[in-house]
Amino acid sequence: MSRFDTQAFDVVASGLLRPRWGLPAGVSALITTREGGCSAGAFASFNLGSHVGDEPDAVARNRARLRAHLPAEPLWLDQVHGCAVADADCATGVPQADAAVARSAQRVCAVLxxxxxxxxxxxxxxxxxxxxxxxxxGLAAGVLEATVARMGVAPRSLRAWLGPAIGPQAFEVGDEVRATFLAADARAASAFVAGAEAGKWLADIYMLARRRLQAAGVTRIEGGGLCTVASPQQFYSYRRDRVSGRFASLIWLTAR
Incomplete structure (x- = not known):
């Protein structure tokens, strides 16, 4: 599934999709696309990132539109490609973190x-x-392992869903990236295919994430394979466009 697959989602509204993921009762999830907002130019149209150069008023209007479909304002993060995990139950402001967890109903965890x-x-x-x-x-730093640990339950009880990301046909990296992953897991070599140039590799970020999750004890993993680069009508891609908006992936516990 390298391009956008409507069979993988239910449409909630323009620009809002619900993953067809085996969620237990009491959990809801959404992702956004680039459709249905008010941003213009390179950010057209449903950009939710406030740090990418878009007009602040457009971002605020887009976030307000998203908020109308959520039980509360999401905990937005200052993402820095690290492995800090924020607690959405008590965090305030915009924490510097690359993950969030929540145990209270209607606390919305979100990443851009x-x-x-x-x-x-x-x-x-x-x-x-x-x-x-x-x-x-973040993968190499252990953000998935840190998130699993912060959730505080047996990893075998967890379910994971991998959202849209750069696909293995588009994700070219250098020797240093491959070496970083192989230093922690020699079998991660299967996630890299030699590129057209010496010292370049095509990396499968989905495979790398699955290996990390499985090593942490999470075995039920769905999603994956939907390439942002190959889906220009649906998803932002920094690698493709250089100037780009951001879309959101969100999850929360529903009221009981």
Missing amino acids: TADCLPVLLCDDGATVVGAAHAGWR
Whole structure:
């Protein structure tokens, strides 16, 4: 599934999709696309990133439109490609973190991406949810392992969903990126294919994330394979466009 697949989602509204993921009762998730907002130019039209150069008023209007479909304002993060995990139950402002977890109902965890991999998680008992921003630096730093640990439940009880990200046909990296992953997991070599130039590799970020999650004890993993670069009508891509908006992946516990 390298291009946008409508069979993988239910349409909630223009620019708002619900992943067809085996969620337990009591958990809801959404992702946004680039459609249905008011941003213009390179940010057209449903940009939710306030740090990319878009007009602040347009971002505010887009976030207000998203908020109308949520139980509360999301906990927006200052994402820095690290592995810090914020607690959405008590965090205030815009925490510097690349993941968030929540145990209280209607606390919305959210990450913004435009090629990096968004990962949503929940447990079978619908007691905790999490969202992680997993670019290659965050993956290598352990953001998924940190999120799983912060959720505080048995990893075997968790379910994960991998959202739209740069696909393996488009994600060219250098020797240093491959070496970073192989230093921690020699079998991660299977996620890299030699590129056209010496020292260049095509990386499968979905495979790398699955390996990390499985090593952390999470075995039920859905989604993956939807390339942002190959879906210009639906998703922002920094690698493709250089100047780009951001779309959101969100998860929360519903009121009981």
